[in-house]
Amino acid sequence: MAFLDLDGLRCHVQRLAPSDGRPPAATAVLVHGLLTDSLASYYFTLAPALAAAGLEVLMYDQRGHGRSERPPTGYRLEQFVDDLGTLLDRSRPAGPVHLLGNSFGGTVSFGLAAERPDEVCSILAIESEPASPAWAAKLDDILRRAEAQLRHEETLAWVTQRHGAHTARLARSAGRLLAGTTLARDIPASLLPTEAELRAIRCPVLAVYGTESDLAEQADLLDELLPSCRSCFVPGQEHSVLVEAPDTVLELTLSWLREQGTELRGPAAGELCPGRYAGRFADRIIHTRESVR
Known part of the structure; x- marks a missing residue:
């Protein structure tokens, strides 16, 4: 167990190196949601497989959650975004940085990409939306x-x-x-990003929804708002896609990272055919929608 000081906040951080001991191909930063969530939701789903595929994996408990400090005040969105930015500054992640945000964690990820566009290679947002x-x-x-x-x-x-x-x-x-x-x-x-600031996010975005989730209705809006966004839908799932369908989310994540130019390694890398969401899990997702301008 490790802790970092994020400008006065004692933050619980877990870091997984590539399983094969070689330098990481990229870094996946995993950002969890509000209230009932913590880094554990990633630790027991995506994180080990991403490390086995050759990535450095950086997870942390957001302020007030898990084992991180719980200050009595200071929970505006911009403070969560600042925490993520400070974590990256302190951690010095290797290679391109890909943000994976679940629910509120995706909102935080969008906020950081709006503030630091040059530092975010891509975003995978699970059941999430910008503020x-x-x-x-x-x-x-x-x-x-x-x-x-x-x-x-x-x-x-x-x-x-x-x-x-x-x-x-x-x-x-x-x-x-x-x-x-x-x-x-x-x-x-919270201090909300403007529409112009959100439209300035240029990194590729994959938005993952459960077909039974209320958030699936906002896919068209998000595709129109962000310059390079694709939405995909996991049949039969509601908001808890990450914990209810972790294998599908993992395969989407690996395929997405490969599409962004990440050279995956190890057993997990060989499970997917090259190309966009090809292979044995194609029947577990509904077609993607893409908007690239």
Whole structure:
């Protein structure tokens, strides 16, 4: 276990080197979502296979989450973006940097790409969207309802019965985060990037959605907003695509990294045929949509 000081924030970081001991072909920076998420969602899904494919893998618990410090205030989006930028400055990742963001982690990744376009080679956003006034209003509603509901034992008992003890533990931790910090009020009050700043993001973007997710409806908007964006859809999945369909997300990720010029190695690299989403998992995704201008 390692910790870095990110301008006063004690941040839990995990770093995986390529499994074969050779220099990394590139770096994958894995950014998790809000409340019930942590770097563990990547550690037990994508991270080991990406290291086996020859990448350096950089994961961290965002402020207030996992084993990172939980300050009482300071949870606006721009502070999460600054944390990611400082992490890259402190870590000095090897080779091109590819950001993989799950849910809110994708929003943070878009924010960094808008601020530091020369440092981000590509973004793979899983069930995510860039920050906007509509995003802030939606998060305001979600966080206020979560703050009100997760303080009640009957809610946690319902979560245990419906989703199991592990999910209930995550929900209880999320309730403590909301009760002990200003996160629920800070996120909606974030300094949002302008549409012009988002349109200036030039790196390639792959947006992955579950077909049953509400976010899938915004695919056309995102494809129109970003200069080089492709959307793809995992059938039968809702918001938890990463943990519910990790093999499909992994294969999409490996194919995407290869398409960006990353020379993958090891057993995972040989599982996919060259080309865009070809091979044995083609029947597990719906066609992609691409917008390149």
